[in-house]
Amino acid sequence: MAQIVKRAYKYRFCPTRAQAEELARTFGCVRLVYNKALEERSRAYTLHGRRVSYVESSAALTQWKKSPELAFLGEVSSVPLQQALRHLQAAFASFFARRARYPTFKSRKKSRASAEYTRSAFRFRDGQLTLARMNAPLDIVWSRPLPQGAQPSTVTVSKDAAGRWFVSILVEEKIAPLPPVERSVGVDAGLTALATLSTGEKIANLTCERADRRKLARAQRVVARKEKGSNNRAKARLRVAKVYARIADRRRDLLHKVTTRLVRENQVIAVEDLTVRNMVKNRSPARAISDAAWRDLRMMLEYKAAWYGRTLVAVDRWFPSSQLCSTCGTMHDKMPLNIREWTCPACGEVHDRDVNAARNVLAAGLAES
């Protein structure tokens, strides 16, 4: 049975000078409103042990707009400001549910600048998207078509550190599940490969990534040599952001390809449940990068499995997937990470460490599902 899902389509666009100025102003107001509301919530929380609601924050925003020093908030569309308060509300809900850390301030330099427009604040007609307070539609590079007859419900405009403008358009889309298949697969997150499958296949990390990372390191050293606050430093930082953006883009493309394939080919996909809370304890940079990739892979598998009628099972992180022999089921001592291959003393089977782990993850996943 086909289901209706919400799906975001992201495109680059090129703003006119007036649009860029309007958006920069809006980004600034969004950040200010978010930070100010966060400050007030933090005060109520620490001083009075009290939770502030979205309605209260929204009433406060109305008051801010009336004060002379914040009257400029009334010069941009009010919708992105309201949406910022909704995001803050969601961040606090996650914090209280112990799913996330305490919300932090949006920084001018480090946070991604963005503004979210709901239906009342944009017009989508004849394939043209016009935002509130703008006369002309955005000049969007339609790198792939929106689904036929799609009616966007939310539009998010952002600018990344590399200076690129993006618009993400949320639409409702009808997605039909794929025909059922017999195969199932276990996936092990690795350091050496992006992922190892229970079939024995290893999905390699991007080969170009090593070169890109060298370029990144070089660009970062250049930044360190430039005088703080200088134009040259700003230029060097932009260079770093561009290399970084390229790494992130390529990695996302690869993860999309891999996850689409896994979901197409398998009815049940078993993965290790590496939760965010457990992962932040790992400090090594290599580990942090592979954790980030794994998190994205997991998230993509989750929604694609739901779209296409597949089952994703997360196996407990503390399940000893590396210590069990997947052939005879004998439990062995914990193995140091540098041992990539081992022979089971009980049955004599020679195991690749990651493939063995992936097989065990599959078995545990099938037992759970």
Ligand SMILES: [Zn+2]
């Ligand atoms: Zn064995």
